[in-house]
Amino acid sequence: MHSSINFKPLESIGIIGVGKIGGSLLARLSASKEFYLTASDPRKERLELFAEEYNVKTTPANEEAAKEGDLLIIAVKPWDVIPVLEEVSPVIEGTQKAVVSVAAGVPISAIAGSLPEGIAVLRVMPNVCAVVGLGTAVVAANIPGQSYLSAVTNIFRHVGDVIELPEPLFDAATALHASGPAYVALFADALVQAGVREGIPREVAIRLVNGTIGGTAALLKERAAYQIRDEVTTPGGTTAAAFAAMEKAGFAAAVYDGVEAAAARARRLVG
Numbered sequence: 306m307h308s309s310i311n312f313k314p315l316e317s318i319g320i321i322g323v324g325k326i327g328g329s330l331l332a333r334l335s336a337s338k339e340f341y342l343t344a345s346d347p348r349k350e351r352l353e354l355f356a357e358e359y360n361v362k363t364t365p366a367n368e369e370a371a372k373e374g375d376l377l378i379i380a381v382k383p384w385d386v387i388p389v390l391e392e393v394s395p396v397i398e399g400t401q402k403a404v405v406s407v408a409a410g411v412p413i414s415a416i417a418g419s420l421p422e423g424i425a426v427l428r429v430m431p432n433v434c435a436v437v438g439l440g441t442a443v444v445a446a447n448i449p450g451q452s453y454l455s456a457v458t459n460i461f462r463h464v465g466d467v468i469e470l471p472e473p474l475f476d477a478a479t480a481l482h483a484s485g486p487a488y489v490a491l492f493a494d495a496l497v498q499a500g501v502r503e504g505i506p507r508e509v510a511i512r513l514v515n516g517t518i519g520g521t522a523a524l525l526k527e528r529a530a531y532q533i534r535d536e537v538t539t540p541g542g543t544t545a546a547a548f549a550a551m552e553k554a555g556f557a558a559a560v561y562d563g564v565e566a567a568a569a570r571a572r573r574l575v576g
C-alpha cells in the first residue's frame with residue numbers, strides 16, 4: 306500500500322490515528338508537499354483512501370509510523386493514547402523523535418511518563434474546523450519540547466490558527482474552542498427552529514442562518530463581538546427586545562455553565 310511518489314523530505318511526520326483530526330491534518334500536509342508522511346490506523350478503508358488520494362505512505366502498524374516519523378502526531382481518542390505510546394516507546398527509545406498529542410484531557414506529564422525519559426512532548430488542542438482548514442489550536446510543550454514549538458506551530462498552521470498557551474489552561478481551552486463548533490452548531494439549529502416556528506420555510510431558514518453565522522464570523526475578524534452587538538441593537542428596537550427575552554431565559558448563564566461543565570469533564574477525562 307506504500308506510495309511510490311518521491312517527496313522532498315523536509316521533515317518526516319508519522320500520524321497515528323487518521324480520523325477527523327489526524328485525517329484532516331494529513332490531507333493538508335500532503336497537499337503542501339513539504340513533508341514526508343506516514344499514517345497508521347486500524348481502519349483499512351481509511352488507509353486506502355489516504356494512500357490513493359493523497360499519496361501518503363500508510364500502514365496498519367503504529368510502530369512503523371513511529372519509525373518513519375521524526376515527529377510523531379498521536380491523534381487517537383484520549384483513552385487510546387497511553388496504550389499507543391506504550392506500543393511505540395521501544396521505537397522511540399534512544400532517538401531524537403518528538404511526540405505531539407492532540408488528545409483532550411491527557412496531560413503532558415502522563416504522555417512523557419509513558420515514553421522514554423527526556424523525549425520532547427508537545428500538546429496541541431485543535432478543533433474540528435481543521436477539516437476545512439479554518440481550525441483554531443493551542444500548543445504547549447515540556448522542556449525538551451520547547452525547541453520544537455515553532456516547527457509544530459508551523460505544521461498545525463496548515464489547518465488553521467495556532468496560539469501558544471500554558472498547559473494548565475488547556476482544559477479550559479478544550480471547553481472553549483475544541484467543543485466550540487458544537488455550541489455554534491447548537492445555536493444555529495435553535496435559530497433555524499425559531500425561524501420555522503415563525504413560519505419561515507425550513508430550507509430558507511437554514512440558508513439565512515448559515516449565511517448569518519458565516520457573515521458574522523467574517524465581521525468578527527474586523528471588530529469586537531460587543532461592537533457588532535451594539536451596531537445591530539437599536540434602542541427600543543427588535544434586537545433589544547430579543548436580548549431582554551434571551552437574558553430572562555438565562556442565555557449567557559447557560560453558556561457560562563456549559564463551558565464550566567466541559568472544562569470540568571476535560572479535567573477528569575482520562576484516569
Ligand SMILES: NC(=O)c1ccc[n+]([C@@H]2O[C@H](COP(=O)([O-])OP(=O)(O)OC[C@H]3O[C@@H](n4cnc5c(N)ncnc54)[C@H](OP(=O)(O)O)[C@@H]3O)[C@@H](O)[C@H]2O)c1
Pocket residue numbers: 321322323324325326327345346347348351367380381382383385389407408409430431432433483
Ligand atoms: N474531533 C474534535 O472536534 C476534536 C477536537 C479537539 C481534539 N480532539 C482530539 O483529537 C483526538 C482524535 O479525535 P477525532 O475526533 O479525530 O477521533 P476519530 O475521528 O475517532 O479518529 C481517531 C482515529 O484513530 C483510530 N484509532 C483507534 N485506535 C487506534 C490505535 N490503537 N492506533 C491507531 N489508530 C487508532 C480510529 O480508528 P477507529 O475509528 O477504528 O477507532 C480513528 O480512525 C482525540 O483524542 C480528541 O480528544 C478532537
